[in-house]
Amino acid sequence: MAVIRRLPKYHRYLGELLEKDVTRISSYELSKLTGFTASQIRQDFNNFGGFGQQGYGYNVEDLYNQLGNILGLGKKYNTIIIGAGNLGQAIANYKSFDDKGFRMLALFEKNPKLVGLTIRDIDILDIDSIESFSKENKIDIAVITTPKSQAQDVVNRVVNCGVKAIWNFAPIDLKVPEDVVVENVQLSESLLTIAFLLKEKEENV
């Protein structure tokens, strides 16, 4: 699990190298870019198979594609966003998510003032149409950007609709069946970490 948190970063840097037409890279050079140790990088890649070549290093394009496969890119993921406030709209606007295979199909919203609008051609639908929508479209991932108070309720609903992964931005620990993946983005916890580090820094002066 510690490894897979590093994979997206490798993938990102390899994508950048690819754009710069770099064809090969050693674990040492990659360690300078990513900040991980060369030893760790080699260990990480070897968990998934030997992608390198002794005396040469790694082929950037090959490694990029291999990591893409491991990360489950190449597949398409039908994704809906529940909660069309600023955060939901921000996510709908990220074109790069679509590019990575996360198809943003629709936003769902309770507030009637927002229903009917579109964000980058993505419709904002009434929240009560989740069930009917999911019958016509197999949903893989639901993004939860509702207020905390509605989060568990909408999650129950989408899980009933067969959603297998939740990307949760509400400040709450969701209860889901064990076969449903939950990835939390706890902004508040991230911000508190900053406060802690700032305070610690001050004390160590």
Place this chain on the structure above:
Amino acid sequence: MAVIRRLPKYHRYLGELLEKDVTRISSYELSKLTGFTASQIRQDFNNFGGFGQQGYGYNVEDLYNQLGNILGLGKKYNTIIIGAGNLGQAIANYKSFDDKGFRMLALFEKNPKLVGLTIRDIDILDIDSIESFSKENKIDIAVITTPKSQAQDVVNRVVNCGVKAIWNFAPIDLKVPEDVVVENVQLSESLLTIAFLLKEKEENV
């Protein structure tokens, strides 16, 4: 460091317990809430001093306040948001950040169509007024919600203005002097993790 990532979660649950007028809690009960083991919880708290009482457990209010202090709450942090797109606006709208002591003073934006607007009474200022603004207001934290291409540049500018912590939402590893705290929120990496877990789940069926 692993400990301090857990502190905000403890703090959140203790806040909820406090609202429910729960006065005491044992490490065992807290383990059921948070999902951490009771042993780990006791270890964590003991890193910062003995907050409990044998045979009784922990006083919820006392523990909540102690953790708040450790997390650096109670202090006020002057915060600016750079980039007034959806994400910047979303963060400006989070009232709970203000409540925790993160004073959102202003948003800064390049796009002239947005400059002059206000989000929840927070002005959107021209990005070129960062320097003059920081002379009148000591800024502690800068939130980076600009596009990737502008992120490093604005970070250089705010660091020059004396900002000591960066909350970075741009998909890039920022270069900062070593005394500047950077906390990254890499949405794309978080989403890729979901893809990986979904794929892995499928393969293990």
Place this chain on the structure above:
DNA sequence: TAGATTGTTAATCGATTAACAATC
């Protein structure tokens, strides 16, 4: 061939869990 760099094993480090004496 010599040099470079991987793949992989062993050593180290740190974090988590288990156990239990201390004590409220």
Place this chain on the structure above:
DNA sequence: TAGATTGTTAATCGATTAACAATC
């Protein structure tokens, strides 16, 4: 006092780093 639960030490586990033989 008996029961409950912490504080704390020791044991375990997992992740990281170091080292080096294999090999391109």
